[in-house]
Amino acid sequence: MPAIHYRLRWPDASETLSYSPSLAIQDFLEVGQDYVVDDFLRRVNEATRIANERVQAKFGFVCSRANDQLADTTKRAAAFAHQPDARIRVLGFSPA
Numbered sequence: 001m002p003a004i005h006y007r008l009r010w011p012d013a014s015e016t017l018s019y020s021p022s023l024a025i026q027d028f029l030e031v032g033q034d035y036v037v038d039d040f041l042r043r044v045n046e047a048t049r050i051a052n053e054r055v056q057a058k059f060g061f062v063c064s065r066a067n068d069q070l071a072d073t074t075k076r077a078a079a080f081a082h083q084p085d086a087r088i089r090v091l092g093f094s095p096a
Contacts, residue, residue, distance in 0.1 A: 001058055003096035010076065011037075011086035018073060019096060021063040022051035026093060034087040037077050044073055 003021045006029060010016065027050075028043040029035070035043065048070045052062040080086040 001054060005094045005096050007091040007094070009089040009091055011080045011083060011088065015091065016076070019065060019069045020047065020051055021066050022047075022054045024050040024054065029090045031090050031092050034089045036084070037080050037086050037088060040088045041074060041077055044070065 001021060002023055003019065004023055004025060006018050006020065006025055008016050008018060025044070025047040028047040029040075048066050051066055055061070055063045055066070077088070
């Protein structure tokens, strides 16, 4: 199963490299696109759910790294919850 990294720019201009165990994330995020925090989290949650279903079907267990990544992303996004117009930009995808 091909895993992928995706680079994000947060509302404070910091950048992070995130992980997905499946290419499903590319169905939910577009390079160069800005997402308001709530929409971004909804998309990443759904992509992680689908990725975990694929991992479960293939290996018999979900991906703990994907779950950890989702928890980290959710925690980071909480810092911008008070900024309703804050946006997260997807900078790119690369093989994991």
